[in-house]
Amino acid sequence: MTALLTHYLTLCKEQHIQKDEAQIGALKKLDNLSQNLLNYVTTPSFPFSLWVKKKPLRGLYIYGGVGRGKSMLMDLFFDHLKDVPKQRYHFHEFMLMIHTEVKTIMDTKGGNTDHPLEKIAEKLASQALVICFDEFHIKDITDAMLLSRLMGFLWKQGIVLVATSNFxxxxxxxxxxxxxxxxxxxxxxSKKLETYNLNGTQDYRQLFKAEKERYFLTSNSKSTQHLQTIFDHLRQGSPITSKKLSLKKRHWVIPKYAGGVAWFQFDEICGQALGASDYLELTHHVHTVLVSGIPELADESLDRVKRLITLIDVLYDREINFAASGAKPLTELYTDEKENELFERTSSRLISMTNYSQ
Incomplete structure (x- = not known):
């Protein structure tokens, strides 16, 4: 048994994660690729310039729904890939870096360069044989066209790509x-990368429905414990970490994340300058959101009230599971007249989402 698979099964045995046959299948693909890469690079100092002269290796593209463990598998692969020059990027940050590099080259050359992307590809190839992308996705035609040309140059350089994606x-x-x-x-x-479907049979909405209570009053000393139980049940043994989200040039963090479940304190999700686009980005990474400590909103700033309204609208429309704890029953969270009409809809949605009954 290989070191990569052995490490995974050890984590399963120690109950850090739950054994998953689809994940094991992906690990076998990753392990095979890592062995081929080690054979490809005969010594740690193997000349980069010769890679392009050898028959390039086929990369791997792993896709599956939120919470399927794609990032964990990439962690294991990247950490176990020894003696092979490698780089890893969150895809959004990679695209920001490429846009910056293109602008720098064009500014330096006064716009007199035909192939800034070719120069960038050469630079990337001088640093790594393997480039790993977390959360590969395309949001607009400009990025798509730029990426298409860049990848063409990277493949000519013999670069091997490994990517995870929801699609x-x-x-x-x-x-x-x-x-x-x-x-x-x-x-x-699809030609340059072998594709692997990581989708399993687990229905997180059915798992969530098993949790009959999903809203808890903070006056109950066990409210945090109840949310912890939901969190642990839904993360299915996935390791707990934080997760950085990026939208354009802004970054914010899910402070507690595991297996597609995000857990926030109220101030962390509604107390900072976030909007509908940020919450929509969040839904691309989670199947469940937990929020602790929703205060009595009559005492809160109007901005926080509006953010909560927007958050619930986005989660409701995207069918994201939601559980929370708060200072008041859901029907009494907000009593001010300023946004009362809007909050009546939010209150109704919260009751539906949390299966709440007084």
């Missing part, structure tokens, strides 16, 4: 503007 290659940028222009790129991804 299979043929569903990237689905229904996007002028998507037909980049369909050849998506087909090329």
């Amino acid at each position: 299979p290659p043929d569903e990237l940028y689905k229904d996007g503007y002028q998507r037909n222009l980049i369909l050849p790129f998506f087909k090329e991804i």
Whole structure:
């Protein structure tokens, strides 16, 4: 048995994670790739310039729903990939870096350069044989066109790509503007990277419905314990960590995250300058949101009230599971007249989402 799979099974045995056959299948693919990479690089100082002269290795593209353990598998693969030059990027941060690099090259050359992306690809190839992407996705046609050209140059350099995504290659940028222009790129991804479907049979909505109580008064000394029970039940043994989210040039953090479950204190999700686009981005990474300590909202600033309204609207529309604790019953959380009409809808949605009854 390989070190990668042995490590995974040890984590399962120690109950850090729950054994999952689809994950084991992905690990076998990753282990096979790591062995091929080690054979490809005969010594740690193997010249980068010769990689392009050898037959390039096929990479791996792992896709599956939120909470399936894609990032954990990438962690294991990246940590166990020894003696192979490698780089790992969150995909959003990678694209920001590429845009910055393109601008720098164009500014330096006064716009007189035909292939800034080729120069960037050469630079990346001088640093690594393997590039790993977390959460590969495409949001607009500009990024899609840029990425298509960059990947072409990277593949010419012999770079091996390993990526995780919520979507299979043929569903990237689905229904996007002028998507037909980049369909050849998506087909090329399937040629250059073996695809693996990590989707399992677990229905997190059914798991969540098993939790009959989903809203708890903070006056109950066990309210945090109740949320912890829900968190542990739904994370299915996935390791607990924080998770950084990025939208354009802004970053914010899920302070407690595991297996597609995010847990916030009220101030962490409604006390900072976040809006609908941020909450929508959150839904791309989670199937369940927990919020502790919703205060009596009549005493809160109007901005926080509006953020809670927006958060619940987004979670409700995206069918994200929700559980919380608060200072008052849901029907009494907000009594001010300023946003009372809007909050009546929010209160109704909260009652529906939490299966709440007084």
